[in-house]
Amino acid sequence: MTEYVIIGDGISGSSAAETLREEDPESSITVITDEGEALYNRILIKEHAKGKLPEAPISIHEEDWYEERDIELSLNTHVTGVDTDEKVVHTHEGDEIGYDKLLIATGGTPTQLPVDGSDAEGIHHFWTFQDARKIRESAEEAEKGVIVGAGLLGIDFAAVCGAQGVEGKYLMRGDRWWRYALSGEGAEIMHEGMRDVGVEPVFDSGVDHFETDDDGQVVAAVDPNGDRYECDFAGVAIGLTFNTEYLGDIDLEQDNGIVVDQYMQTNLEDVYAAGDITRFYDVLLGEQAQNGSWGSAKEQGRIAGVNMAADDEAEEFEWVSSYSITHFDFPFLSFGHPTLGDDHAERKYSDTEWRRIAFKDGKVVGGVLIGDLAPQSKLKQLMREQRVVADQKEVLLEETVDLDDLAPPQEQ
Amino acid sequence: MATTTSTGRSLTLRRVDSVAPDATVRHIDQLDDRSLELFYAALEGGRRLTATGTDLEPGTVVVATGYYRVEAA
Structure with a gap:
């Protein structure tokens, strides 16, 4: 029976636990978190702070969710060290929890x-x-x-x-x-x-x-x-400091985050990472990247779970993230990596409508839409297809984007 | 009120001012891409919706530029 240990019960850790239980029904799964409550909806807590949303709908998992899936949940538990040679996690109460495969999903703390x-x-x-x-x-x-x-x-x-x-x-x-x-x-x-x-x-x-x-x-x-x-x-809110101090001096590759490949594998055997804490290889961008969106973290957790259970590089992480701001009368959506790339196009359409598209090597790698979000699905599609379109910015900046107006894709 | 269709069902979006403690609430960033597209198209209205599926269920409140309860039409 394989023993999995997940440090962190945010959306990436919880998603991994759920995936592992589905993929490996006979395994042992332990989730450790220093928080005092099980998974909640982190992107809704701002609505609670605004005074608009009661507490109850923000909770996602009650503790019996873990019991029903035979997942051991350790709340209020601080991990004080990880021994990757002995494959043991140490907690503040002196417990030693052995693992065959470890997932680090501890996110960050505001700086x-x-x-x-x-x-x-x-x-x-x-x-x-x-x-x-x-x-x-x-x-x-x-x-x-x-x-x-x-x-x-x-x-x-x-x-x-x-x-x-x-x-x-x-x-x-x-x-x-x-x-x-x-x-x-x-x-x-x-x-x-x-x-x-x-x-x-x-x-x-x-x-x-x-x-x-x-x-x-x-x-x-x-x-x-x-x-x-x-x-x-x-x-x-000037940024996050990633929670890696408990990892001590183990030889884990870090670069303002834990470096993982597209399979969520770190440089250490049987050690994976997922969620905000990763600097992952983005197959669409063609380089290491970071992302703090809910959907990205959830998918990274799922991918980690799939690959941990398979003990193989079974599925790679390929994701176009979205991040919305819903505080104002007009919608705002950022997707992919709007601050990266080597080229961009932008246009203002009205006092509440604006669009920016970021390109790298001629391909869409991200963007920001304010006011009119209608083009989002088409721009994300182009990003997934990795189609070279930077030479056709006018088509992409039309108020209504019609992909049929783009020149046919060239052989690449 | 905007209308969309989902796997044969008609759904409406009704703006609400408050949320009951037992409501299911989702942020717009939790919707899949297709649902997101349909959601905003329905909000803005006047757009023909040809998609067949969303991951929206009646009773769910979606947090977007306002709070919108998904209702069976």
Whole structure:
């Protein structure tokens, strides 16, 4: 009987456990998590923080889900070390759990701002359900908020401020939100969305330090220009630090994430990784990449499970990810790798509609659609087909994309 | 109210202001590509829907630019 151990009960770890049980019914499966609750819907916790969604629908698995599948779930359990020679996982309670195959799916922890006062009361990071509960509670009492981190995670804090009636200042280091993927025209649509919910973007700013009162509660953020923004609530989302410290000095290849191939295999025999923590080989991009979307993590877990059970390279990970922002009146969708590639095309269609397509070697590798998402399925199709189309940008920027207008694919 | 069809069934999307604790709720990023396409087409309305399948079930609330409950037409 093969013994599988999965560290992490997020969507990738849980997806792997479910797949392993289906693929290898007689096996032993153990899932270890340091959280105190079983799998929940991480992409819905922001709705709870906004005060719009009750807790119950966010839960995905009750503990009996694991019991029914004969999966051992260890909650509130910290892994303190992994011995890949002896094939043993050590926990904080001194337990040693042996494995034949190990999956690392521990994701990351929000990075703290390296400035004075960043650990004050009222300053929040957003990753777990428990974080969301605290943010909701804090935002409900707050009057003025400051948001730091001009990316896909930071904008959730802007939405929380907007939904909870907190007057927000969104302090951005550059001249626009998500400057790596959006030009000024695209970003301005998002800025208007923020203003519409009561959050004012502040450019060429950031945080030099936070001020606190005698009780350690944040009272203001001061930016590098010396401008002071009063706040009793702050949200910081400047990135993730991957949870690998417990792996110690084992010879696992890492490069700002655990390096895996398209089969979710690390460089160590019988050790796999899946989810946000991976730097995986993207067969569509032709290079290593990272992705933090729900769908990508779920699929990586499934692929890892398939290959672990097969003890072979049975199926490779090939996925076009999607990441939506649903906080405003207009839809926003990012797909694939919009910040990568060697070429791009973009167009603004109206005050709420904009499109960007990223290309690498002439092929679509990602994009951002704001306002009108109708072309998303066709652009994803082109990405999957790895068709060279960068020489036909006008067709792809038409308001209505018709793939029949593209020149026939050439032999490649 | 927008209408779409799913494996012979007609479904409607109704915008709701609140969600019951026992509701099944999915974020739009959890929908498969075909369902996502049909969902937005139905929301925007006026588009002919020719697809035959979605992974949407009546009673599910989908979180998009608003909350939309999937209902049998």
